Amino acid sequence: MIDLESVSVELDGRLVLDEVTVQLDQHRIAVIGANGSGKSTFARVLDGLVAPTRGTARVLGFDVAREAKRMRAEVGFVFTNPDAQILMPTVAEDVRLSLKGSGLDRSTIDARVASVLAAYGLAAHADAPAYSLSGGQKQLLALASVLVREPKLVIADEPTTLLDLGNARRIGTLLIEELPAQLVVVTHDLELAARCDIALRFHEGRLVELGDPAAVVERYQREFA
Numbered sequence: 001m002i003d004l005e006s007v008s009v010e011l012d013g014r015l016v017l018d019e020v021t022v023q024l025d026q027h028r029i030a031v032i033g034a035n036g037s038g039k040s041t042f043a044r045v046l047d048g049l050v051a052p053t054r055g056t057a058r059v060l061g062f063d064v065a066r067e068a069k070r071m072r073a074e075v076g077f078v079f080t081n082p083d084a085q086i087l088m089p090t091v092a093e094d095v096r097l098s099l100k101g102s103g104l105d106r107s108t109i110d111a112r113v114a115s116v117l118a119a120y121g122l123a124a125h126a127d128a129p130a131y132s133l134s135g136g137q138k139q140l141l142a143l144a145s146v147l148v149r150e151p152k153l154v155i156a157d158e159p160t161t162l163l164d165l166g167n168a169r170r171i172g173t174l175l176i177e178e179l180p181a182q183l184v185v186v187t188h189d190l191e192l193a194a195r196c197d198i199a200l201r202f203h204e205g206r207l208v209e210l211g212d213p214a215a216v217v218e219r220y221q222r223e224f225a
């Protein structure tokens, strides 16, 4: 459950989120809108990466400003650029790092890492250097490293932007149809947005529309017709 009450964010003295109030319990939540409209800032508030300047934000029952550390144990954030989150030299080590401190025993960790690498088509690259992967494979690795922790909520900021059509479809289907967790996806891919359960549209820092994704997408497209 996501519950924002009059959340405003000011960065460098500029209002980038303006009094956002919203409650969301849908499984697949799309966030759309023009460049600079505040989508990424909204996503970062949900993960505690950006603190509200005013208002309160609760995610999975946690106050994001005061309980960010506990909340992050349950939330996975996927960045647009996978290089921002790939930390370890090899593919398998990067996935394994996500389970550090999980309290799981070694054989359970081995099994989880192997199963996630297989699920994302990366098993053959397990011992390869992460830098040797293609952009799409890196995005798959970034996702695998987040999802191996089995978060309850996944926040993905434009996860298909860097991908070719095949990989974008593959990741889109994985996120929309296969991911067990709740998903918030910030995207310019309006087809992907339309496949969600609800869409939110931001404009100049304000949440200007939310509802049936096909209808929200259609009205957005009509503005540019």
Ligand SMILES: Nc1ncnc2c1ncn2[C@@H]1O[C@H](COP(=O)(O)OP(=O)(O)OP(=O)(O)O)[C@@H](O)[C@H]1O
Pocket (backbone or CB within 6 Å): 011, 012, 014, 016, 033, 034, 035, 036, 037, 038, 039, 040, 041, 042
């Ligand atoms: N750290 C920062 N300091 C100052 N301004 C910022 C900062 N981060 C973002 N902004 C500004 O806040 C506004 C909203 O940015 P945000 O990244 O949330 O938009 P967005 O809708 O995700 O855009 P895009 O589609 O281009 O990714 C922009 O005008 C941006 O320049």
